Amino acid sequence: MPAITVDGLTKTYGQTLALDDLSFEVEEGEVFGFLGPNGAGKSTTINVLLDFVRPTAGRVEVLGLDAQTHSREIRSRTGVLPEGYRTYERLTARQHLEFAMDSKGVDDDPQRLLERVDLADAIDKKAGGYSKGMAQRLMLAMALVGEPELLILDEPSTGLDPNGAREMREIVRQESERGATVFFSSHIMEQVEAVCDRVGILREGEMVAVDSVAGLRESVSDGTVLRVTVDRLDDDAIEAVRSLPDVSEATVESEAPPTLAVRVDGSKTDVLSALENQGLEVRDFSTSEASLEEVFQSYTTEVGAR
C-alpha cells in the first residue's frame, strides 16, 4: 500500500488553477522530495493531504485512508511541519511539545525530542525570544512527536543555517531508518539530493518528472553540458549549434573568455565542427554532467521546459 496516493487532483482558487490533474504515489518507507518553483502548487498539495484545503476534483489517500473523510486519523498518525506555522510566543519549547503530545494523544519525551533538534538548552525558554532557526527546530521536534508513520514537511529548511540544514537531513535519514515515510517539499534541488529516494518536480500544478535524483540527471543529460571557449561570440554560430539535431539548448555562459554552454545528447564533435564551420576558433572545451540546478531549471523554466 502506498503511503500517499494522489489521483487526478485538481484545485482551483477562483480563476487560479493551482493543481491540474495531478497524480503520483509515495511508497511506504520512501523519502520523497517534492520540488517546484514558487507557486507551483506544493503547499496546496500538502494542504489537501492534510484536509486543510478541499480538492476541486480528484482522489487523495494518505496511509490508505481517504484524506477528506479520515483526516483526523491521518493527522494523528502523521508528523507535520506546515509552511508558515508560527510558534506561540508565551509558551516554552516544553509546553509546545506537551501541546503536540496532547493533541495527538501520545506520550513522548520533550528533552529527548529537543536534543534531536539541538534545542535542549532552550527547553524552558519562551518561544517569543527564539531566532527563526530555533523556531523551525522546535516545529520539527513537534512533527517528530510520537514517532509518526508519515512525516510531511513543507520547506523544512526555511530559516536554517547550513548546519541546521545538515541536521535536518540527518533527522530525515534517521526517521527513514526507523521506517517512517517522509514527504517533504523544497524549491532547492540540492537539499533533496542527499536524502531522497525519489524526487517529483511540480510545475504550474503538474508533475513534470518523477524519478531518483540519478534518473533525473540522466534524463536531462541526454544533457551532458559541453562548455566551449571560442575566440569570439557570434549569433549565427550559436544559431547553427542550436539547430543541430542532438542539441537541446545553447547559451552564452560568459563573454570573457567567450564561452558557450551546450546541452548535447549525441556527438560533441558535431558542435565543435558547427562552430568552426562558422569561422570561429575553438580554444578549449570540457564536458560535465548536468548539475542539479540545471536539472531543476530544465524541468521548471519556460525556455528549458521539456
Ligand SMILES: Nc1ncnc2c1ncn2[C@@H]1O[C@H](COP(=O)(O)OP(=O)(O)OP(=O)(O)O)[C@@H](O)[C@H]1O
Ligand atoms: N488560498 C489561496 N487563495 C488563492 N490562491 C491561492 C491560495 N493558495 C495558493 N494559491 C495560488 O495557488 C498557486 C499554488 O500555490 P502554492 O502555495 O501551493 O505553491 P507552492 O509551490 O507551495 O509555492 P511556494 O514555494 O511559494 O510556497 C499559486 O498560484 C498561488 O497564488
